[in-house]
Every structure is written in C-alpha cells, then in structure tokens.
Amino acid sequence: DTAVSQTPKYLVTQMGNDKSIKCEQNLGHDTMYWYKQDSKKFLKIMFSYNNKELIINETVPNRFSPKSPDKAHLNLHINSLELGDSAVYFCASTANPSGLYDYGYTFGSGTRLTVV
Amino acid sequence: QKEVEQNSGPLSVPEGAIASLNCTYSDRGSQSFFWYRQYSGKSPELIMSIYSNGDKEDGRFTAQLNKASQYVSLLIRDSQPSDSATYLCAVGKTSYDKVIFGPGTSLSVIP
Numbered sequence: 001d002t003a004v005s006q007t008p009k010y011l012v013t014q015m016g017n018d019k020s021i022k023c024e025q026n027l028g029h030d031t032m033y034w035y036k037q038d039s040k041k042f043l044k045i046m047f048s049y050n051n052k053e054l055i056i057n058e059t060v061p062n063r064f065s066p067k068s069p070d071k072a073h074l075n076l077h078i079n080s081l082e083l084g085d086s087a088v089y090f091c092a093s094t095a096n097p098s099g100l101y102d103y104g105y106t107f108g109s110g111t112r113l114t115v116v
Numbered sequence: 117q118k119e120v121e122q123n124s125g126p127l128s129v130p131e132g133a134i135a136s137l138n139c140t141y142s143d144r145g146s147q148s149f150f151w152y153r154q155y156s157g158k159s160p161e162l163i164m165s166i167y168s169n170g171d172k173e174d175g176r177f178t179a180q181l182n183k184a185s186q187y188v189s190l191l192i193r194d195s196q197p198s199d200s201a202t203y204l205c206a207v208g209k210t211s212y213d214k215v216i217f218g219p220g221t222s223l224s225v226i227p
Contacts, residue, residue, distance in 0.1 A: 035217075041202060043160070043217040056214050090159055104150050105215070107159035 003027050006091050006108035013081055014116055021076045021111045023091030031055075032074040033105065034066060035090040043090070049074055081115045088112050119143060120207050120218035128224045135192040137221050139205030142186065148208040149181055149188045154220070155201045164190060195225045 004025045013019055025032065033056075034046040048056035049068040063079045074091060092105040120141050129135045137151075148167055152160035166172045166179040166188065178191040188207075192199055202222050208215040 040219070041154075042219050043204065045214045045216075048214065058214075104162040104165050105160075107161070110159050 001026060002109075004091055004093055004106050004108040006089075006111050008111060009109060010112050010114075012114045012116065015081055015083060017081050018077070018079045019081060019113070020078070021089055021091075021113075023074045023076075023108055025072055025091075025093040025106070025108075027093055027095070027106060029093035029095050029106070030071055031094045032068065032071070033092045033094075034074065034076050035092060035107075037088045037090060037110070039087070047074075047076075078113075081113075083115050086113055086115045118219075119216045120205055122203075122205050122218040122221045124219060125222040126224050127221055128226055129195050131195060131197060131225055131227050133195050133225075135195045135199065135223055135225070137190040137192075137203050137205075137223065139188045139190075139207075139218055140186055141188070141205075141207045141216075143207070143209065144183075144186065145209050146183075146186075146207045148215070149179070150206040150208075150215070151177075151179060151188075151190045152204040152206060152217075153199075153201045154204060160204055192223075195223075197225045197227050199223060200225050 031050045033048045037043045047066040051071045052068045065077045068074045088110045090110045091108040095103045151164040154160045164179040166181045172179045176193045180189045202220040204220045205218040206215045
C-alpha cells in the first residue's frame with residue numbers, strides 16, 4: 001500500500017488551462033503539505049493543512065488553491081496555468097507531534113507539471 | 117542570508133570512503149533537523165533526524181548537530197555507489213511551523 005499517493009504522476013497542459021492534483025495518505029497523519037520543486041531542485045513550501053485547517057499559506061499566487069476535504073486528502077487546484085508553473089509538485093504528510101519536535105515528512109512520488 | 121545553506125556540490129568520493137555533507141542555518145530558534153536523500157526523478161526520503169547537540173548514528177549514517185554554531189552535518193561511512201543522490205538538509209522550529217529545506221548537495225560515489 002502506498003503511504004502517500006499523488007495523481008496524476010505527469011501532467012502536460014497548455015497555458016491558461018485549469019488543472020488539479022490530488023493527494024491521499026493512509027498513514028493516519030494529521031498534517032499534510034504541498035511543496036514545489038523547481039528546475040534547480042529547490043523544495044519550497046506552498047501550503048500546509050492540519051486536520052483540514054489551513055495553517056501555512058506561503059506567498060503563492062492566488063491561482064493556486066488548496067482544498068482538504070478530510071485529513072487524509074489534500075488537493076491542489078491551479079487556475080490559468082503559466083509557463084513558470086512548470087515544476088514537480090510534492091505532497092507530504094507528517095504525524096501530529098505531541099511536543100515541539102517534528103517526526104519528518106513522508107513524501108508522495110510527485111506530480112511533474114509541464115505547461116506548454 | 118538564506119535560511120538553510122548547503123554546498124551544492126557535486127561532491128565526489130571513492131567507494132568505501134567517508135562522505136561529509138554540511139549544512140548551516142540562520143534561525144537560532146530552530147529545533148528539528150533532518151537529512152533527506154533524493155534520487156534523481158524520485159521523491160525525498162527521510163534518512164536521519166536529530167534534535168539535540170552531538171552525534172546520532174544509524175547504520176552507516178551519522179548526523180552531527182551544533183546549535184551554537186548553527187551547523188548540522190551528515191557523515192556517510194563506507195560510501196557505496198547506491199548512495200549517489202542529492203542530500204537535502206531541512207530545519208524546523210515548532211511542530212506547526214514550516215520546515216525549510218536547503219538547496220541540496222549532490223553526492224557521487226565513484227566505484
């Protein structure tokens with residue numbers, strides 16, 4: 001069983017289109033994230049949800065809208081896609097730590113988005 | 117100053133040698149420190165976490181943390197060609213705060 005699964009794995013689309021990426025985790029984790037990894041391999045956080053509540057919302061164009069229907073799912077919808085949106089988008093989850101310390105992330109396999 | 121810095125590499129070591137990967141961070145309030153390994157075209161995979169000053173060993177991997185110097189390192193003993201990957205240092209504060217990733221160091225282990 002895949003712990004954190006993302007769909008689709010590859011997405012090629014034209015500029016101006018709207019697309020969605022889905023993420024599901026079966027680890028029972030309370031917190032989920034979307035990260036963007038650009039062509040230079042730099043991983044940058046976009047959003048974080050804890051038990052369906054948005055807790056981190058980085059400086060991301062409002063064309064990007066996350067949605068968490070329940071704590072096991074976190075989707076990312078992107079409107080009016082631009083060339084600069086081309087990247088690999090990773091979903092991740094982590095257990096809700098009881099103290100100050102984080103237990104690290106489990107990443108999904110990533111969605112490679114190419115905007116043409 | 118970037119929040120988490122790493123030498124981009126590539127770092128090349130011969131098989132069987134010790135690979136040393138370094139990371140510095142700017143936020144003195146940081147409390148959680150992680151090393152992730154990312155093979156080309158794959159997702160990051162957690163290999164070590166460390167929270168207290170000193171060394172933490174797990175198999176061939178040793179993480180070292182020095183909060184006073186704001187420095188964390190990863191040593192890989194008896195390096196194998198399968199260790200060739202990009203190693204990402206990640207730093208976090210509290211449980212709900214974001215974890216910041218460094219730019220990664222590319223390691224190549226030469227047979």
